[in-house]
Amino acid sequence: MEKQVFKEFLKKKGLKFTKERAVILKEVFSYHGHFDPDELLTKMRKKGLRVSKASIYRTLPLLLESGLIEEVEKIDKHAHYEHTFGHGHHDHMICMKCGKVIELFSDALEGLQEELCKKENFKGIRHVLEIRGYCKKCIGDRKIDIEGRHDRVHPTIFHR
Amino acid sequence: MEKQVFKEFLKKKGLKFTKERAVILKEVFSYHGHFDPDELLTKMRKKGLRVSKASIYRTLPLLLESGLIEEVEKIDKHAHYEHTFGHGHHDHMICMKCGKVIELFSDALEGLQEELCKKENFKGIRHVLEIRGYCKKCIGDRKIDIEGRHDRVHPTIFHR
DNA sequence: ATTGCAACTGAGAATTAGTCTCAATTTTAA
DNA sequence: TTAAAATTGAGACTAATTCTCAGTTGCAAT
Incomplete structure (x- = not known):
């Protein structure tokens, strides 16, 4: 605990x-x-x-x-x-238009990072990966609200 | 240019x-x-x-x-x-002890991110990946200098 | 239990990164 | 050349975070 x-x-x-x-x-x-x-x-x-x-x-x-x-x-x-x-742990995708935050986790991604660390003899303790771009909704270039609250769904998505 | x-x-x-x-x-x-x-x-x-x-x-x-x-x-x-x-573009590993910065680039890593974006219908524009941990030198738990300057070697490593 | 002391606390002052304002200036397209 | 729209600098402003310091507290050793 x-x-x-x-x-x-x-x-x-x-x-x-x-x-x-x-x-x-x-x-x-x-x-x-x-x-x-x-x-x-x-x-x-x-x-x-x-x-x-x-x-x-x-x-x-x-x-x-x-x-x-x-x-x-x-x-x-x-x-x-x-x-x-x-x-x-997980990482994030953040929509540059509406601010939506999508949590993402991928074993492959984590594993790959470990590998890369090993290659450099680097002992990785933690990391931050943040992908900025546009979410599905905003690709269509529509105006949407910046509001909303931390609703947890799958795959874990926040609005703020 | x-x-x-x-x-x-x-x-x-x-x-x-x-x-x-x-x-x-x-x-x-x-x-x-x-x-x-x-x-x-x-x-x-x-x-x-x-x-x-x-x-x-x-x-x-x-x-x-x-x-x-x-x-x-x-x-x-x-x-x-x-x-x-x-x-x-490249990402970074940063030593939490001596501040050394190791640049890293991996096609696999980039590709994997693209895949993950696609899966979420997210249009990734840019990203930042930063791995914090300890470099080879500092794993040995020795005191070392915070000083030094941007010396470029392969795989591109900076000191600061 | 008591004690000694280093670590901790709160309050608010201080610092710092980054933003804003606005009148004067500059770029650019026609 | 000109006019409109964008840009600039200087410094005021804001908000986040850190610092200061005197009084308090956790805890290891008595």
Whole structure:
């Protein structure tokens, strides 16, 4: 369970498992889709969970380093994350017109990357693959809404 | 040659090929490795080339859209680019310890991505793949310098 | 349990990347 | 040559992230 993973990670680094870190971890794992630090803060505030912005910004890199979350979507101005413990790594296709995000995962792709790493004697820890282009809907060059919310379907697609 | 490509791109969009854009283009193509907007500005200032920060930030997206440069290194805080006209698209492995950047290109990888796009009816325009991990040298867990400069060897490797 | 201390915290100041504004200027097509 | 539309620079502005520092807390060793 993620709490144990995080605790061990922290101990190994000589860091402390504080209340704040516990609360942040829990909150992060209560989400399904992507989130950014500010969203995280706001949602926690609404729930009455009090952690400072600074603590959030200090904790996310630790979660990242421990492998419990991944960073996704960097083309946007600010960082986005999602937790991966349990539901696993995947990459993204992002429509440049409507912003739709399609999650993709391919064993072949992962395997190929491993191979490439091996060839360079590189120990790959994590990666980000982001394909920008146009989704089916937008290829037709029609205007569509930028709105919508994280509806999970198969193959896992988000709107934002 | 890149100047023609850019000119045509601009004309097609009803935009102007201004002195400033020409100068920025030239500067961008005088580099070998990665750069970020601020670096670009500073270097141009040092050379006595006068363009405003705003113009740089306005021109880079155009170069990106025209396919003359690509966005790389998404994990870092700010955007990084590199020109690709002539030397072609490639992805990156970045050592989390020493910062070494290994360029990689694999037809299999590109092809696989195309396939995946097709499967989702997604029209891929560009992508960024960045693998973070540890290079050969750093797997041994030794301290090494963060310094060094863009030395081109095969398979194209940069230090920074 | 107590303790010592390094790590941590919150609040808000500081920094920084990137965007915006607007009046003056320049490109381009006719 | 001209007029319209696009562009420019300078600096104000915004938003994201980092930093500072004094008070607090987790935890390993007593």
